[in-house]
Amino acid sequence: MISASTLEVPAQMTPRERLLLFALARASCPKRVLEIGSCEGGSTLLLHRALEPSAALVVIEPTPRWTADTRGELEPRAVLVEGRSPAALPLASHRAGGRFDFVFVDGDHTAAGVEGDLIGITTYLEPGATVLLHDAHYWGVSDGIARVLALGVGYADAGLLAVEPTPEVGRVEAGRPVIWGGLRMLRFSPKPLRP
Ligand SMILES: C[S@@+](CC[C@H](N)C(=O)[O-])C[C@H]1O[C@@H](n2cnc3c(N)ncnc32)[C@H](O)[C@@H]1O
Numbered sequence: 001m002i003s004a005s006t007l008e009v010p011a012q013m014t015p016r017e018r019l020l021l022f023a024l025a026r027a028s029c030p031k032r033v034l035e036i037g038s039c040e041g042g043s044t045l046l047l048h049r050a051l052e053p054s055a056a057l058v059v060i061e062p063t064p065r066w067t068a069d070t071r072g073e074l075e076p077r078a079v080l081v082e083g084r085s086p087a088a089l090p091l092a093s094h095r096a097g098g099r100f101d102f103v104f105v106d107g108d109h110t111a112a113g114v115e116g117d118l119i120g121i122t123t124y125l126e127p128g129a130t131v132l133l134h135d136a137h138y139w140g141v142s143d144g145i146a147r148v149l150a151l152g153v154g155y156a157d158a159g160l161l162a163v164e165p166t167p168e169v170g171r172v173e174a175g176r177p178v179i180w181g182g183l184r185m186l187r188f189s190p191k192p193l194r195p
Contacts, residue, residue, distance in 0.1 A: 007022065010042040010067075011043045012039065013042070017162045021047070028101070032101055033056065033096075033101075033102045034092055034124075036085045036103070037105070037106035039061065045070060056096045058081060061082065086116045089121060099129075105118070106133070109141055111141075118144065118148040122188065125188045127190055128187065130188075132184070133145060135181060137166070137179040138178070139179075153190075157186055164181055167179045
């Protein structure tokens, strides 16, 4: 269960975001979890520690930087697919043994990348799946989410659940301030097919 040390992981997330990710993964009791973007594996450790022993955890990351200790804790449950989303999604779903009911997106932070991830995963999501996006304050991530919501492909927006901004003071991109952080939740609720 949770203790202060549970949240002490090499994650690129604030303490509040770590707590929320852990709590949502724990409370949702997902069966198949996908993480897009793991880097040093801190967020992967949080997911792993939150899940029931029977849950599957698949990670897509082109350049993993897991230490031997991190790998030792994550394996054999966490399956690492060394590739990029969305191209690696079919293999990730295959390795999970089915569709995902919980996804943590923290990979390509460009608007096109987020759009590609969110559209790409729809094929591999259970109805009602929870999709969490980190760095939702970042303009690329928020623009990508907005584009996908406008397409109406089955996502309902639950909004920002972790609201704390992590600004990069003085940095501006495309005329927009660079602000990291923020966890936004989408729920995948595809419309039932008409008879
Ligand atoms: C912000 S870091 C992830 C941090 C990690 N989730 C954490 O909180 O500790 C972003 C990671 O996404 C990876 N990445 C970039 N593009 C990707 C893609 N298309 N698919 C999967 N991972 C990607 C990068 O290699 C990098 O390691």
